[in-house]
Every structure is written in structure tokens, then in C-alpha cells.
Amino acid sequence: MLEKDSVFLTMEQAISAVCLDFRQYESQVLLFSEIIGVLSKGDIIARREMGKEGIWIRRTGDRKMRWLEGPQLIDGMCDILSDSRPDPSVLAAVCARVFQTRAFPDKDPTTGQPGIRILTGMEGFTCRQCGKCCQRLDYHNEVTAGDVAYWEQAGRSDVLEWVGAFEKDGQATIYRIWMKPGTRTVAETCPFLQKISDENKWICRIHDVKPRICREYPVSRKHAVMTGCPGFGN
Ligand code: SF4
Ligand code: SF4
Incomplete structure (x- = not known):
């Protein structure tokens, strides 16, 4: 694999990059449901409603389900991700879904710090100069x-x-x-x-x-x- 075809992110950087992705686009409800499934150890219950752009979420300690949509849902997802403290393999699975590419646990080549290597998926890209x-x-x-x-x-x-x-x-x-x-x-x-x-x-x-x-x-x-x-x- 060419160095330019992948990036290494520490655990903290990977979590920040995922949240940046969440905030960059409209609420990605289907993706968020999948991620809750990856992160939950039985402590998060989530339910979608057909035709609606939000998710009912209940976390350990909540008295009842809360309906989240739009920016509230995005903030809620970033909180869930940070609070979950995922291990490298779980975070790699989250990154793979979020960035729609391959991602796997790795170590920083210089410091040995654990993190995630993410393939950019940029091979095959050609700028069409469309402006x-x-x-x-x-x-x-x-x-x-x-x-x-x-x-x-x-x-x-x-x-x-x-x-x-x-x-x-x-x-x-x-x-x-x-x-x-x-x-x-x-x-x-x-x-x-x-x-x-x-x-x-x-x-x-x-x-x-x-x-x-x-x-x-x-x-x-x-x-x-x-x-x-x-x-x-x-
Ligand atoms: S000019 Fe067009 S093809 Fe090139 S990077 Fe911009 S949007 Fe993409
Ligand atoms: S936005 Fe302006 S500076 Fe940036 S690539 Fe396009 S033409 Fe160049």
C-alpha cells in the first residue's frame, strides 16, 4: 500500500475525524443507526421511524427514549462515540463505515502509539477541472x-x-x-x-x-x- 493512499490517525484524531465528518454533511441517519449497532455493548438502544430523519435513542441512565434529529442528533452521535471509548478494532469498524473505505488498527510508525490506518480510496481519482x-x-x-x-x-x-x-x-x-x-x-x-x-x-x-x-x-x-x-x- 502506498503511503499516499492511506492516513494514520491516533485514536483521538480518528474520533475527531469521524465527528468532523458527522458535522460536515446533513444528518446521516442510516449510517448513525449502523454505528450505534457497532458501538453498543447493550448500553444503547436505538430505533428509527420510517420516513423520518431522526432516531429514538436511549442510553444507560436515561429514563426514556429521546427523539434526536438534525444538529441534536449529530451532537448526540459525537457524544456517544466519545463516551464509548471504543477499542481500536471497533473504532476501525466505525471509520470504515463513516469514510466508506477500508480501515484497520495500526501503530504510529514513529511513536508506536495505537490508532487507525484509513485508506483514502483516492486511487482512480482524476480532477476533471470542472471548477x-x-x-x-x-x-x-x-x-x-x-x-x-x-x-x-x-x-x-x-x-x-x-x-x-x-x-x-x-x-x-x-x-x-x-x-x-x-x-x-x-x-x-x-x-x-x-x-x-x-x-x-x-x-x-x-x-x-x-x-x-x-x-x-x-x-x-x-x-x-x-x-x-x-x-x-x-
Ligand atoms: S475541479 Fe471538479 S473534478 Fe477537480 S477537484 Fe474540483 S470538483 Fe473535483
Ligand atoms: S478556490 Fe481558488 S485558490 Fe482554491 S483551487 Fe479554486 S481557484 Fe485555486
Whole structure:
């Protein structure tokens, strides 16, 4: 297996990645029911209702079943996952279902720490240069301080003029891309996206220095499918 085809996550990182997935998409009710089945040691009872986008859940200590849907269900699932303290094989089974790929217990090659190795499922991916990700996804808050520091070091004022910086007392600066220069408004589309004339294809004018969120998109086959990327021919 190629290193680039898989990622190793510690147990804590894997739990965070699963919760990130839960929060990233609309409530995945069918998936959540399956995961409760994987995690439950008889301490969680769950029941779905036909045609409804929620789950009745009762955990040890609850007096009765609670109906959870939408953001409440997503929060509830993250709580169940963290509280369950799954062992590596159970967490691998959860990751495999959530990321729709293979996952198995492994050890950090450097520290020996236990965790999960997850196959990205990215083999077979080809960017079709359709530009959908640049135009449709809301990635504007995902720029990192590292991206900004890199542009500063590289003297990329052409990029920086489209970056908004927001400071709150005592907190780290938060950055936002792509803000119309001199305003607090996000541009209709990325200023660096350019259509190839006479072709229904798009290129990134700052490909070599684009932010990490753009470099890493999509992170997995599921991510591509769930966000409308046709890179797998879907
Ligand atoms: S949506 Fe997918 S195929 Fe289209 S440009 Fe983005 S990464 Fe490439
Ligand atoms: S920086 Fe490049 S990859 Fe990122 S949104 Fe803009 S055009 Fe797309």
C-alpha cells in the first residue's frame, strides 16, 4: 500500500475525524443507526421511524427514549462515540463505515502509539477541472494561519489582498478567503479561478501556492461524492 493512499490517525484524531465528518454533511441517519449497532455493548438502544430523519435513542441512565434529529442528533452521535471509548478494532469498524473505505488498527510508525490506518480510496481519482469545488463549496473559513504566513513570506500581496483578518480580544486572528479587497464581503467566486477559453474547464491561477484546503480537496472518495466532485467519474 502506498503511503499516499492511506492516513494514520491516533485514536483521538480518528474520533475527531469521524465527528468532523458527522458535522460536515446533513444528518446521516442510516449510517448513525449502523454505528450505534457497532458501538453498543447493550448500553444503547436505538430505533428509527420510517420516513423520518431522526432516531429514538436511549442510553444507560436515561429514563426514556429521546427523539434526536438534525444538529441534536449529530451532537448526540459525537457524544456517544466519545463516551464509548471504543477499542481500536471497533473504532476501525466505525471509520470504515463513516469514510466508506477500508480501515484497520495500526501503530504510529514513529511513536508506536495505537490508532487507525484509513485508506483514502483516492486511487482512480482524476480532477476533471470542472471548477465546481471552487465555485460551490463553502471553504472560506478554512484558510489557515500557515497559509497566510506562507503568502507573507513569499511576498504574495496579490493573494493576501483577498484575505480578511478578524481579531477578537485575546484570541488568535481568524482568516477568511476570498474577501473583496477593502470590504467584509466574500467575493462571488474565487478571484483566481479562470476559465479556459473555448473549453468547459477551469484552472487555478495560483495553483503552486493555493491554500491547503484547496490542495487537499477532496480528501477521500466519500468527500468527493458527498460534495459533488466528479473526479471518480460519478
Ligand atoms: S470538483 Fe473535483 S473534478 Fe471538479 S475541479 Fe474540483 S477537484 Fe477537480
Ligand atoms: S485558490 Fe485555486 S483551487 Fe482554491 S478556490 Fe481558488 S481557484 Fe479554486
